[in-house]
Amino acid sequence: MIRTAHWLGYAGLIPFISLTLGMSLHPLTAVAFTTYSAVILSFLGGIHWGVALSKPQWSNPTRLCLCMLPSLLGWLALLLPMTGSLILLIGSYLSWWLWDRAQLIEPDYRRLRVQLTAVAVLCHLVWLVQT
Template identity: 80%
Template sequence: MTRTAQGLGYAGLIPFVALSLGMNLHPLTTVAFTTYSAVILSFLGGIHWGVALTRPEWSTPTRIGLCMLPSLLGWLALLLPTQGALIVLMISYLSWWLWDRSQLDQPDYRRLRFHLTAVVVLCHLVWLVQT
């Protein structure tokens, strides 16, 4: 994994952390947090989509369909009240992290995903406790 990919991965945590720290500063902070979370969740499905397009053994209808799941869950979360959205998003991140661990065996990626998922889930927990 390149340093650029790692750096961008960690930089992607900035909105999660900043919006969690400033959750009461503006009425749109909640919308910004849940929307960003849904977009990033969708991105995680895209990683598997990319792998499925490059590995013939992954190009099954079931695998490609599963790649769409994070996008659909993120979209569903945006239709729910705040607490429901936070719960769906948090469970989705944890579930997709477990799926990643069972499917992708690259140690650097696994380590990065663990760090990123831990922070993202912690931010969702902070929001759940405060809302």
């Protein structure tokens, strides 16, 4: 996997970490955190959508429908109260990580996803404890 993908992945953690560290600074920080989280969750589904469209053996209605699941769960999380939103987002990140692990076997991508998911989920857990 190209180095740029790693740097962009790690840079994507900056909002998670900074909003978690600044959670008590402004009332809209919680909205910013959950909104960013929903956007990133949607992006994870888009990765599978791209793979499904580029690999004929993966391009089937079931897989394409599953690719939409992170976007729908992220949107639903934005409609819930904060505690419910955080629980749904944590469960979605962990579930999608398991799906990634079962479907995408590239070792470098798997390693990166473990690291990124661990930090994102940890930030969500901090929010959950503080809520």
